[in-house]
Amino acid sequence: MKAERSRLFRLQRLERVRAIAKQAAAAEAAQAESTFAQLEQLAERTRRLAADYAARSQATDGATLRQLDSFSGGLRGIAASASSDAAKARDVADGKLAALNLAERRRAAVEDRAVKQAQDIAKRGKEAELGSRRGFGTGLE
Numbered sequence: 001m002k003a004e005r006s007r008l009f010r011l012q013r014l015e016r017v018r019a020i021a022k023q024a025a026a027a028e029a030a031q032a033e034s035t036f037a038q039l040e041q042l043a044e045r046t047r048r049l050a051a052d053y054a055a056r057s058q059a060t061d062g063a064t065l066r067q068l069d070s071f072s073g074g075l076r077g078i079a080a081s082a083s084s085d086a087a088k089a090r091d092v093a094d095g096k097l098a099a100l101n102l103a104e105r106r107r108a109a110v111e112d113r114a115v116k117q118a119q120d121i122a123k124r125g126k127e128a129e130l131g132s133r134r135g136f137g138t139g140l141e
Contacts, residue, residue, distance in 0.1 A: 018107035043082035050075035
């Protein structure tokens with residue numbers, strides 16, 4: 001009975017450790033999602049800015065037109081870089097969500113084992129309680 005109780009204690013401790021790991025995974029996943037959202041927003045704003053500058057037609061001479069086109073091209077490059085970074089951040093965020101899902105499954109598995117162990121201990125305690133009455137005599141009949 002003592003071994004079963006110590007096993008239950010270990011399972012409960014493992015469940016607490018897994019719950020902490022799940023919380024850490026959730027925090028990392030939230031941070032990754034936030035980074036992804038910020039990069040996606042930056043890429044979109046930069047694309048709009050590049051499109052706005054490309055649509056301008058107020059150049060009075062060739063030098064101004066060339067400067068405007070160069071600036072617009074630079075913004076398009078920044079937008080492409082930000083889009084690439086956002087795609088990488090999406091992959092990282094997806095990986096963090098998968099890690100969070102795995103951490104939850106591990107925690108739930110340990111919780112199920114701990115509940116089963118507690119039920120087994122309770123069941124054995126009741127069986128011992130019912131059959132604890134000692135018989136009379138020597139049993140040599």
